[in-house]
Amino acid sequence: MKHSKGLSAKDRQARSQLHLLLEQADGLAHGSLIRMARLCGNPNCRCALKGQKHESLCLGVSEKGRTRMKHIPKEQEGAVKRWVRQYQRARELLETISQEAWKRLQKGKE
Numbered sequence: 001m002k003h004s005k006g007l008s009a010k011d012r013q014a015r016s017q018l019h020l021l022l023e024q025a026d027g028l029a030h031g032s033l034i035r036m037a038r039l040c041g042n043p044n045c046r047c048a049l050k051g052q053k054h055e056s057l058c059l060g061v062s063e064k065g066r067t068r069m070k071h072i073p074k075e076q077e078g079a080v081k082r083w084v085r086q087y088q089r090a091r092e093l094l095e096t097i098s099q100e101a102w103k104r105l106q107k108g109k110e
């Protein structure tokens with residue numbers, strides 16, 4: 001990376017990990033995974049007849065004070081869990097980079 005002089009080791013390391021993560025990640029998803037019980041809509045299904053609701057995974061994210069929810073199809077559960085993990089990892093790395101920038105600002109003041 002250009003202009004890397006003056007960056008702390010921690011900063012450089014976080015940047016290269018973020019770079020690698022973005023290169024390798026098949027997706028990044030901001031949100032939290034929630035298990036929800038629901039009715040499928042089939043009146044003859046056990047969920048309607050016996051009250052045994054289906055469990056499914058939802059991805060929820062708060063935006064401007066309201067929560068958006070998305071139902072995750074079974075076959076995509078693995079991928080979405082990975083995207084959420086990858087997003088969190090990317091955010092941790094960004095936070096590290098940001099903290100290093102704050103430290104530089106403090107140094108500049110002295």
Ligand SMILES: [Zn+2]
Pocket residue numbers: 039040041042045046047048054
């Ligand atoms: Zn059902």
